[in-house]
Amino acid sequence: MRATVMYGAGDVRVENVPDPVLVEPTDAVVRVTLACVCGSDLHPYRSMPASQDGAPMGHEFLGVVEEVGSEVTGLAVGDLVISPFAYSDNTCPFCREGFQTACQHGGWYGAGGVGGAQAEKIRVPQASGTLVPVPSDVDEALLPSLLTLSDVYLTGYHAAFMGKVSPGETVTVIGDGAVGLSAVLAAHQMGADKIILMGRHAARTDLGKKFGATDVVAERGADGVAQVLELTGGEGSHVVLEAVGHMPAYEQAYGIVRPGGVISRVGVPQYEDAPVGFGSLFGKNATLNGGPAPVRAYIEAAIPQVLSGEIDPGQVFDAEVSLDDVAEGYRLMDSREALKVLVRP
């Protein structure tokens, strides 16, 4: 089958590789119907050292079950399924507490002998716990929105969930990428009163407004902090959803968070150490949380929202490529010509 392999920064290839097969009795093999390129795929696209072996790419997909292992329950060949971007048994203590990205038997696509999703087929470990079926007669126009439940929309949702967004609160979202816009949509769903979107790309912030942003702040750094403080009567934002992952975004976050407020991060931190002492978080009693989104915990509740048209998170897709053209998809996202790229194998 054809699959996407990255051999180094900027070097994305589609190659013929062996078809995936069942390895464990808890595996399934899924034929990928729709996949996409993730903002987090751009990190290696910009910085991966050249490699002989290459890395299988892609971790967001919708597909049709082709084979199931002998211990797989609740899934049948032919089922249309959504996969979270991380697999999990959905039964271990951490899964039961809603943190499936910390599953004791879980892991990541594209690592540890498991392939990537920008491919014709993929092996899914812990298939019973991981895959969530959707009605197979679903309107095809809804498939992009259902695909966002694999990662991007529910990662934005996780930010808002951990931030405990409540009706009447002011929420500031840092970052106008697809996750940031998803966080706007989720905060709007949760009843936030005022949603300030920090971003400077008009096409993106316009979609942010459609998703529920009430204010847009294009300034960054100290100017951006000053703008948000002005918009909040000098008090700061109850909740800050940080969807970038770079240090300047973190610094903005603690600059604008209100005393007693929450900074919830879903942008994968490109730093390890950061200010947390009296002058940043502690003095304000600010809460810092977030992490890799356990989207598995949220998929079942989100499916009916998509099917009913209550939410339409698939609007983040503004470009589409075939699997053979996946390198062009990376280029479009890296250059910011596209917000988020669908890949159709």
Place this chain on the structure above:
Amino acid sequence: MRATVMYGAGDVRVENVPDPVLVEPTDAVVRVTLACVCGSDLHPYRSMPASQDGAPMGHEFLGVVEEVGSEVTGLAVGDLVISPFAYSDNTCPFCREGFQTACQHGGWYGAGGVGGAQAEKIRVPQASGTLVPVPSDVDEALLPSLLTLSDVYLTGYHAAFMGKVSPGETVTVIGDGAVGLSAVLAAHQMGADKIILMGRHAARTDLGKKFGATDVVAERGADGVAQVLELTGGEGSHVVLEAVGHMPAYEQAYGIVRPGGVISRVGVPQYEDAPVGFGSLFGKNATLNGGPAPVRAYIEAAIPQVLSGEIDPGQVFDAEVSLDDVAEGYRLMDSREALKVLVRP
């Protein structure tokens, strides 16, 4: 009147200073009945550069109202009152949200022209919002426990409150000082199932067991982390209450916190930057919070618990000095001969 002034590391003096007078119409003057030495007073006691002017010391006290300004309501001369360690108007937006230590009109004793509480009398700004009356016929044996509502017990309580300790959870408290032991008591009150106390001073950890600790871990660093993981079936602690403020305690905290768990800090951080990235907090979806305890938010609910004997947090006091001997009180705490020292003016 006599008041405690610190002139540099190890240099604590009791001096004659002018009696405090009403400055603002919202002030009160209180005669101090009981004060004490705080663990946080030991930071300057160990590191303050020599100073000509000196710094007024003390921020925890019970006393009797002697004078009230023209705009003070709800307080009368002769009232026995508890003061939180920070003053606040208790009406600003941050106070109403329960974060009185961020009050828009608040501040700290011993700073900005306001004296310290290790003194015969003290001026209390924002007296109506700050001071909480207690029945003046209260049993004198209960006064030390009521004094702990000024800071130490309710700082431990704040840690547990921000950690959202719930019945059935495992809570680990780092630090066997008076705040750490108070955090044990608060976590026990909130129904924690297993309370692990990390500390190595048997007299203190014994009091911790009396307060509700189910396990004591004397090891520190990697050994301490390994012990706590073993005690939690390898899963980690739902909540970690960090009552020290030094980096090794922070490192222990993220080492033992469970995925999705909370690290709540009330030890004033003696660092600004700390690990918060994928390898420490983010990967685990751990929450970091805490800060200067808004004890004002908790005093009213705690008073009846003390009066009824439900809690007896005053057991943290194991030494007493007169005001004239306050320097000996500092020495006893600095040398760890005493856990917490009462000061009786």
